[in-house]
Amino acid sequence: MHCLDVREQLSAYIDGMLDSSLVPALEEHLASCRECSAELAELKAAVEMVRQLPEVVPPPEFRDNLRRQLLTVQAAGGEGGRTGLLRRLTRGKWSGVLAVAALAFLTIGITTLWYAGHGGGLIESVSREKAAQESSLPADRAKHRVATGSAAVEHPPAGAAEGSAEGLTPAQQPAPEGEQPAPTAETGGVRGGAAVPETVERQLTVQYFDMQEKQPDGQPPGDEESFSISALPRSAPEAGPTTIVAVECTVELTANRADFAGPLAALAEKYDGLVEKQPAEPDGPWILRVPAARVDPFVDELGQLGRVVNRNVQQRDLAEDIKRLREEISELQEQERLLTAEDGAPGEEDELAALRKKITERQKKLVNLEETARLATIKLMIK
Amino acid sequence: MRLSDEALVQKSKEGDLQAFDELVRRYEGKIYSIAFRFMGNHADAGDLAQETFIRLYQSLASFRGDSAFSTWLYRIAANACRDELRKRQRRCVVSIEDMSVVSPGSVPVAGGVDYSPEEAVQRREVQQQIQACLNELSPDHRLILILREILGMSYEEIAASLNCSLGTVKSRISRARYNLKEKIKTKEELLSEDRRLLGKGGERNALS
16 A cells, blocks of 8 residues: 555544545554654644634624624515515415415426536436336336436436437427326325326426436536535636536416415425515416425426426526636636735725625626525416 | 424524524524634624624525534535635735734633633644634635534535535545645744744644
8 A cells, every 4th residue: 555545545534434445454554654654643633633623702792793784684675585575475465365266377487407416316306206107107218217317326328318309398299108106205285186197297207307318428426516615716626517407397287276375385395495486466477496306396296286288398508607607707816816916006906806896796696506506496377 | 492493493484583593692603613713813703604694594595404404504604704705815814923913812712621821821822823724724625624623514514515525525624634734734843943032942832
């Protein structure tokens, strides 16, 4: 065992996070190598010093200041929009407004953003849900699904990805034949939903798989993910190219019920999502947010509120936007670096401040996109 | 009866400011510590800790319970740290000289262990030097060390918190520790030299 390899393993070894198969060789080396065991001792000492840093007590006025600031934020309203809305929701002001129609059309638009590296979760949750239904699928489709299902670990061969291209316009796709048992697993949150055509639900599932396959091959998801810190420039070299796809899915649903506010709120809550915006008028759009990984089962269950009569899926690639944003930031930061390197030029402070403001703005945009990638936006229309 | 964090979040979502206040009470020590260890001074730490709690308040509605509340909160803190640092890059590079301006009594710390005055001074000195070393690390490294060593988060928690793979966490922690170790060594040498020049003697070399 080389000293260089040993040094790389010491940190994990200290935490007991080293693969147990590597431990005996490491310990053997440490017993015989003075330099490496000294290195371990130094590393441990450094770690211990940081661990023993005491907790720092906030100044006494801290909480009062915070309380004042919170009141300001709350008064401003707009910034705490989601919270405010949620509160209105729980007070139930909306349920009355919406308990009018006996038959309604629902248009559901789903915008999903996710990273290549995050897709695994999506697939996992879906494939678990659908595992029981696999046998009822036409052979090629089922194979397809298996191939993509494994993409969480390993990307499917290029052939499978090409083959799926037709799946991108599922509206024209013939409904797969075969029988499918009605889903029973996730019905707890909604009562009394009418039967849903299972084919639509299945097509949606296929749709998500197809999205997944559009990613570049041969990149293990874990490596594709960028550290949220280094995802921002300055240490950007570690953040590889990221694939971000926005999917917009419009579904029309005929429903046999009047009050959507309650069931939708309950449903969103059940999937750890929320109702972000209620329609301002009876025909207006609903905005729901659901974790990207749980969109599929969410839609499944949403379908039980009524009958899906139409839907439309579109996708947009956001990678270009992200890339441009990143490039702009690193350019600006380079300027900033040059500016800070040479001290004392007149007017430098102002220029620097303006520069930093620009950087912050772009970083916020980037962070927003990254945050949104985790939480899908679902748009609903009631007609 | 002590409510769970999650129950307090729920109440806060419904507009119960007292519930939110309780959350602040529970976590202000941790959050302020993160902020102080990250920023290196109280003025900035106060702002940053406030910012963290404001962000928490504003994003309560999106707390989905996928992870523990604390993990989620630390993640907000981590993001706040990162954003703040971009704005204040310059002021954050704290040299030994800057640190020595800070009087030993200016860092109020928690915990009731009694030390002799001599020991207490010595400990504070070490702590200040460690903080100075942390300040010299890259933000990524400083942050991951704060999460790992100060908050005691597991590798898995850090991965979830920073949204990166376990492998990234492993290698980053390793690199951060090596960098820190080197900084401490350098400082140690500088210090013992200072002491020799000042005639304070080498036996108080606190970092050894």
